Amino acid sequence: MSRAVVWLRPVFAAIAIALSGAMPAVAADRCATDALDRNVCLPAPARRVVSLSPGATELLYSAGAGDAVVAASAWSDYPPPARDLPRVGDANRLDLEAIVAARPDLIVAWTDGNSRSQLERLSDLGLTVFWLTPRTFDDIARAVVDLGQLTGHDALARDRANRFLAGLAALRDRYRNARPVRVFYQIWDEPLMTVNRDELISKSLALCGAVNVFADADRLVPRVSRESVLLARPEAILTAAPETDAERALAAWRAFPDLPAVAHDNLLVLPPDRLQRPTLRMLDGARDLCLRLEAARGRL
Amino acid sequence: MAVSDLLRPLLLLAALSLLALLASVSLGSADLSLGQTLQVLVGGGSDLDRTLILDLRLPRSLSAFATGGLLAVAGALMQVLLRNPLADPYVLGLSGGAAVGALLAMLAGAAGVLVSGSAFAGALLSTFLVFGLARATGAWTPARLLLTGVVIAAGWGAVMTLILATAPGRRLPGMLYWLMGDLSQSGRPWPALSVLVVACALLLPLGRTLNVLARGTAQAAVLGVAVRPLEWLVYLTASALTAVAVTTAGTVGFVGLIVPHMLRLALGSDQRLILPACALAGGTLLVVADMLARTVVAPEQLPVGVITALIGVPAFLFLLARSR
Numbered sequence: 001m002s003r004a005v006v007w008l009r010p011v012f013a014a015i016a017i018a019l020s021g022a023m024p025a026v027a028a029d030r031c032a033t034d035a036l037d038r039n040v041c042l043p044a045p046a047r048r049v050v051s052l053s054p055g056a057t058e059l060l061y062s063a064g065a066g067d068a069v070v071a072a073s074a075w076s077d078y079p080p081p082a083r084d085l086p087r088v089g090d091a092n093r094l095d096l097e098a099i100v101a102a103r104p105d106l107i108v109a110w111t112d113g114n115s116r117s118q119l120e121r122l123s124d125l126g127l128t129v130f131w132l133t134p135r136t137f138d139d140i141a142r143a144v145v146d147l148g149q150l151t152g153h154d155a156l157a158r159d160r161a162n163r164f165l166a167g168l169a170a171l172r173d174r175y176r177n178a179r180p181v182r183v184f185y186q187i188w189d190e191p192l193m194t195v196n197r198d199e200l201i202s203k204s205l206a207l208c209g210a211v212n213v214f215a216d217a218d219r220l221v222p223r224v225s226r227e228s229v230l231l232a233r234p235e236a237i238l239t240a241a242p243e244t245d246a247e248r249a250l251a252a253w254r255a256f257p258d259l260p261a262v263a264h265d266n267l268l269v270l271p272p273d274r275l276q277r278p279t280l281r282m283l284d285g286a287r288d289l290c291l292r293l294e295a296a297r298g299r300l
Numbered sequence: 301m302a303v304s305d306l307l308r309p310l311l312l313l314a315a316l317s318l319l320a321l322l323a324s325v326s327l328g329s330a331d332l333s334l335g336q337t338l339q340v341l342v343g344g345g346s347d348l349d350r351t352l353i354l355d356l357r358l359p360r361s362l363s364a365f366a367t368g369g370l371l372a373v374a375g376a377l378m379q380v381l382l383r384n385p386l387a388d389p390y391v392l393g394l395s396g397g398a399a400v401g402a403l404l405a406m407l408a409g410a411a412g413v414l415v416s417g418s419a420f421a422g423a424l425l426s427t428f429l430v431f432g433l434a435r436a437t438g439a440w441t442p443a444r445l446l447l448t449g450v451v452i453a454a455g456w457g458a459v460m461t462l463i464l465a466t467a468p469g470r471r472l473p474g475m476l477y478w479l480m481g482d483l484s485q486s487g488r489p490w491p492a493l494s495v496l497v498v499a500c501a502l503l504l505p506l507g508r509t510l511n512v513l514a515r516g517t518a519q520a521a522v523l524g525v526a527v528r529p530l531e532w533l534v535y536l537t538a539s540a541l542t543a544v545a546v547t548t549a550g551t552v553g554f555v556g557l558i559v560p561h562m563l564r565l566a567l568g569s570d571q572r573l574i575l576p577a578c579a580l581a582g583g584t585l586l587v588v589a590d591m592l593a594r595t596v597v598a599p600e601q602l603p604v605g606v607i608t609a610l611i612g613v614p615a616f617l618f619l620l621a622r623s624r
Contacts, residue, residue, distance in 0.1 A: 089598075092473035093484070093601040095329050095594070096356055101330035101352060113470065115477070115485065117411045120411065
């Protein structure tokens with residue numbers, strides 16, 4: 001090889017990179033990094049997708065890939081067309097056979113419910129699995145972008161993800177200087193469970209200028225005693241429950257009339273799902289939450 | 301007893317096993333006809349059919365067979381060893397040790413081989429703990445072994461409850477399903493199957509000696525049986541079989557208790573017959589139970605332990621009532 005050619009090599013490389021950038025269609029592989037830090041690549045946009053959790057189903061529809069979803073796990077109830085999808089078992093206990101029979105070119109799994117071992121069996125059969133673990137708002141937006149990328153709806157997915165993040169940023173700005181409201185968020189009543197600062201619900205509370213009284217707990221979903229809630233003196237107590245259960249959900253706290261939350265009539269019941277599922281609907285849930293908290297703030 | 305008397309029930313059970321296995325590979329949530337299944341089994345069929353049957357249903361059915369067989373043989377051995385009708389493969393705390401191993405692995409976020417490896421280690425630890433403690437006390441009797449095992453089991457139970465109570469919510473479902481017994485991730489049936497075959501081959505020549513042991517240690521000693529070594533051999537064999545079963549499918553309950561009793565009620569208590577019959581009948585029961593667990597409410601999947609109990613309880617009560 002002549003000297004000149006060796007010297008020119010970086011130039012060729014630069015030209016090659018510039019060309020590949022100019023012609024994205026040449027780079028056929030569609031890649032994204034999943035929650036297990038694996039780079040998942042598809043030779044073409046996925047046309048047959050199986051979703052293994054209600055959250056994953058919702059994110060796929062948000063990414064514009066609703067038409068490509070051919071089957072989903074039980075309880076995939078949003079958006080409404082998802083209710084009619086063929087089922088492949090419960091997220092915790094999948095029917096591997098039904099998944100294989102759906103002949104998917106992409107399987108979207110959820111680390112918080114799906115069994116890693118079951119999914120390893122599917123990988124062994126040569127199926128492509130993409131894992132999701134949305135723990136932050138950015139993760140949610142990222143998941144939508146990734147799913148859009150893998151299913152060939154890049155622009156739409158990116159647009160929706162950006163709108164989601166912009167909406168959250170607007171809330172954050174709006175309540176930045178609001179008077180902090182001390183909140184106890186009740187996940188479950190028997191045993192009494194709440195969330196710490198790392199859980200998305202707690203992050204939504206923070207957006208609205210509220211302070212989670214158990215933000216510093218060690219565990220993501222700590223079990224707490226009634227006593228420790230009374231000591232924390234929350235100014236509002238929140239929970240999510242269906243309308244039929246709304247009356248009963250927080251009734252037990254009325255036994256403590258001196259508790260600021262009870263004294264100021266700040267026992268708030270929110271509609272379920274929108275805050276508890278890490279999907280784009282969290283923005284609506286957060287907006288609703290902020291309005292309810294703003295009203296509670298007014299009663300203090 | 302003539303050889304043909306031993307063989308006839310075994311041949312019948314073997315035929316039943318094959319029938320159950322065939323039913324299990326032809327039934328599932330994906331609709332395949334018996335013709336399609338047979339086509340795949342003789343080497344034809346479409347790619348999808350081959351994947352469904354050869355990669356999913358067959359390994360799972362064989363794992364179920366091996367697990368059921370191992371548990372039933374282990375249960376029969378424990379009942380001979382402890383001369384206690386309530387004995388089952390888990391009575392001496394082995395399942396607790398395995399469960400603690402598996403749950404700890406899941407708590408650390410492990411999956412697959414790490415969980416089953418950890419379960420196996422837990423089972424062995426528990427076995428040797430009970431072995432060591434019962435032996436260290438000197439005057440050894442099956443009653444002492446039973447008490448040691450039961451207390452160790454209670455200890456494991458407490459540790460399991462502690463792990464479940466403090467585990468993060470998202471790890472709980474996997475843990476609970478493991479504890480209920482789960483065959484859905486059993487991809488490699490061959491280790492368990494070969495252990496079952498080897499164990500049966502090794503135990504058969506011991507059948508006559510075990511028959512003597514089942515009548516009591518004093519009689520056995522008078523008849524020239526080296527009681528103590530034999531008892532340890534039986535204990536360690538039963539433990540090894542159970543450990544392999546638990547590693548394959550989690551703690552599937554009930555098979556190890558009920559199958560040996562059912563066979564004794566139906567066939568008498570000759571260990572030369574009971575032990576191989578247990579391998580076949582236990583395997584068949586679990587294959588059928590797993591098939592039902594996969595299909596009755598498909599695509600939802602039921603824990604196999606529920607089905608073994610639902611089939612086993614009425615069948616057992618019927619045999620008990622008939623036998624007086």
